[in-house]
Amino acid sequence: MSTILTFLTRRRGHGGRWHWTDVASWVWLIGGTVLMFGPALWLISSSLKDPAQLAEFPPTLLPYVQQTAAVEGHDTPLPLFTVTMEDGSTRDLAQVRRIGANAQMVDPGDPDAQISVRIADRTPVRDVGIAHGNYTDPFLHFDFFVYLRNSVFVTFFATILTLFTNSMAAFALSKYRFRGRDAVLLVIVGTLMVPLSVILVPLYSVVSRVGLLDSLWGVILPTIATPTGVFLLRQYMLTIPDDLLEAARMDHASEWQIYWRIILPLTAPALAVLAIFSVVWRWNDFLWPLVVLSRRELYTLQIGLNTYAGELNVQWHYILSMTVVTMIPVVLVFVFLQRFITTGIAGAGVK
């Protein structure tokens, strides 16, 4: 604890005084933190608000829930308001209905006497609380689990196939000498510059002719060959000494065995990095699945989320809450595997 305090109060200026670089670093770091975490925290906080509160202006930082009271003669609990009466006193009343600029209200203790109040004279009674319906409803009443299953299926198989094909390509491009090898690599890396939107239409017609339209494999197969992955793995494999391959060749290993038993295990750190990337890419994919999938039971999570945005009515509370849910796996992947990302990209493990 004291070390943390020493760390936080450390100054560049002599005798604990502030140097201008201290100020600059604090501003920079705090600003960066707000910039990075602000939107995510805002998303989480908003996902806990009910629809009425989302539409409110000015928005509140924390989610609030309006207090309700069970009133005799009414089937559902009525929302509670603090009303300023004409004589200046305040009372807690439940609202029966709103008519224009007035609201019909009752005292929960005296349900028979209805009071008409101007809406400007009342403020809702509410406490900090969460609208858990945002989270439970999609699970209970919508196809969330179907979308989840589809997303997991696509992510899992796309990642496995990405690792498999990209590592084979990288092996060939890093460890074999053949005519045109550098040209092939250049072409592969060059495709990094072609965005999906450019090849969307031709890709669609290919997938359509192959008969993969409206199938999860139609989402998976076009995405498995990634130039980033081939390049990342190739650069890593270049650091594996050729002596090992030659030793394996002397040891009667076939080229497949060299790939499977020598190269793949030694490329594990880079494979981990690519796996993380692939999971994040496939999980967050929106445009391509949207193009390929049209049956609702095949939707992935990202497309499923889109169904909450109708033509006339956008159900923001469900979109926000389900966005948080879909973020969770990606966040977990980063939290637990980030050391692989840093060590893998830095090319650690090379002696």
Add this chain to the structure above:
Amino acid sequence: MGSITLKDIRKSFGGVHVIHGVDLTIEKGELVVFVGPSGCGKSTLLRLIAGLDKPSSGAIEIDGRDVTRAGAADRGLAMVFQSYALYPHMTVRQNLSFGLENTRMPRSEIAARVADAARMLEIEELLERRPTQLSGGQRQRVAIGRAIVRDPTAFLLDEPLSNLDAELRGTMRAELSALHDRLATTMIYVTHDQVEAMTLADRIVVLRKGRVEQVDTPLNLYNRPANRFVAGFIGAPNMNFFPAVAEGGQAALPGGVQVAVAASGPVSFGIRPQHLRLAAPGEAGIPARVTLVEALGAETVLHARSDGDTDVLVVLEGQPELQRGQELALAFDVEHLHAFDAQGQRID
């Protein structure tokens, strides 16, 4: 089993010729050392024999069978790499058994062979460790063990001791020699270290710029080098050379010593530092001035400059009292003198 024949082997990479026609026969059970300065093609030649590279022309036969186009695995050879090339993600046991598993050998047989090799190399307690947990000497043993378990026709060793410190290199050298005696398998050993070559080899192949300069037993190389290159390369410190001009079967060394030589025209004479001594009073010798005295205790290495500005190295026994700048005469016995013609070839 284990004779290897090279017939007019040539190798070029792109347009660069690295090996210029090597003919060589290695008898079974022989330990042959390829030695030469770096870039002489000794490692390339070993890789050609191993099958890791294919020769541009020529033929390689193992036990009379032409294997020139055969792959590395089909030649029945085992190789120990300079970097050891142990599989870092496998334990020592897995490293040793990898090659045998690939030949679909029964598990019991693999276990027996690994146990035998481990016992022979005294690495039994290391079998479950990974290469990164081993010292340099232990890795070296594992690398040799990986070759032994294969029970190969011949061992190929590419500078196997060059990554070890001097002391360990001495012990491993002795162990390799003992191992060769025990296994009686053909071994080809590549090194640039002439001490390793001299101590280990049955025969030494001296290479320079992709050509074989001389093939002979270590002592024959030392006593009767075929040319100036071999004479200068084998033996430490290096041989001294004196240029001279032969006329009428005689040539004069600096200081006027006359030597009989069966040639005429420019020649050079070589004499090893160990074969020079201080001339006795009145004895004819090569006059020289001392430039540096290195007293090593058992022997003293003298750096001197003779007439005609030739640097001379002398190894004297014991601890003679000598000073820098001192003038002295260096005597020698004529039978220790090597004569070479203008092309550098030996004159007998």
